[in-house]
Amino acid sequence: MALSDTTEIHQFTCLDDNFGVLIHDTDTGTTIAVDVPDADAYEKALEQTGWSLTHILITHHHWDHVQGLGTLKRKTGATVIGPERSRLKIAEFDRTVEDGDDVRCGPYEIKAISTPGHTLDQISWYIASIKVAHTGDTLFSLGCGRVFEGDRDMMWSSLAKLMRQLPDDTTIYCGHEYTQANARFALTIDPDNADLKARADEVAALREKGAATLPTTMAKEKATNPFLRAGEASVAAALGMEGKSAAEVFSEIRMRKDNA
Numbered sequence: 692m693a694l695s696d697t698t699e700i701h702q703f704t705c706l707d708d709n710f711g712v713l714i715h716d717t718d719t720g721t722t723i724a725v726d727v728p729d730a731d732a733y734e735k736a737l738e739q740t741g742w743s744l745t746h747i748l749i750t751h752h753h754w755d756h757v758q759g760l761g762t763l764k765r766k767t768g769a770t771v772i773g774p775e776r777s778r779l780k781i782a783e784f785d786r787t788v789e790d791g792d793d794v795r796c797g798p799y800e801i802k803a804i805s806t807p808g809h810t811l812d813q814i815s816w817y818i819a820s821i822k823v824a825h826t827g828d829t830l831f832s833l834g835c836g837r838v839f840e841g842d843r844d845m846m847w848s849s850l851a852k853l854m855r856q857l858p859d860d861t862t863i864y865c866g867h868e869y870t871q872a873n874a875r876f877a878l879t880i881d882p883d884n885a886d887l888k889a890r891a892d893e894v895a896a897l898r899e900k901g902a903a904t905l906p907t908t909m910a911k912e913k914a915t916n917p918f919l920r921a922g923e924a925s926v927a928a929a930l931g932m933e934g935k936s937a938a939e940v941f942s943e944i945r946m947r948k949d950n951a
């Protein structure tokens with residue numbers, strides 16, 4: 692049976708607007724957590740699903756992604772893998788990765804894609820066999836992370852790298868439920884984009900029900916996320932930036948979002 696047939700993914704809310712994600716293989720029992728904003732929420736999710744945690748992947752060092760790590764590792768004995776750049780900051784790492792490294796977690800071969808900008812250590816995790824990626828606080832649905840440690844050129848390079856490396860049918864999970872606010876901003880940048888308008892309506896309906904707007908897909912984000920569309924002539928024109936490079940247009944969009 693294909694790995695995608697035996698994989699189940701459970702996404703749940705942690706803290707106010709963070710996500711917890713569990714990736715489980717029913718065949719081997721392998722269960723992977725991505726980031727640990729809150730150990731209690733993970734323990735509850737593991738109890739509900741009946742899954743035993745075997746691995747924890749970390750995207751970056753921010754407190755709202757690693758706060759529950761010590762407790763969850765102690766209680767489950769899971770192997771913790773995260774960015775080499777944060778090795779000295781995070782005591783719980785059993786293994787660290789750099790750009791392009793592959794790690795094996797049970798039946799899953801998982802690629803570490805370095806995507807700095809929001810933080811310098813940021814890793815996006817990609818499991819090609821099941822077409823799933825977790826982009827941490829780099830790529831959000833209809834948005835991208837704030838640039839704290841890198842610069843805007845670096846963030847654009849990281850997003851462009853994700854567009855190159857993740858096929859359109861990749862299912863994307865990320866660190867936060869920010870989609871509705873992102874949609875409002877996106878419409879100020881790309882107001883004539885019919886796909887974006889449809890997505891904004893869909894997002895409003897989901898939030899109305901209290902449902903999550905993630906996961907998304909690479910194809911959807913390429914069609915609707917203004918940060919990924921910085922290279923489109925229509926987006927440059929809407930900003931009065933005809934002929935400017937994608938990196939320059941991205942930089943302008945990121946600044947407008949920071950000041951929105």
Ligand SMILES: [Zn+2]
Binds near residue numbers: 751753809828
């Ligand atoms: Zn962060």
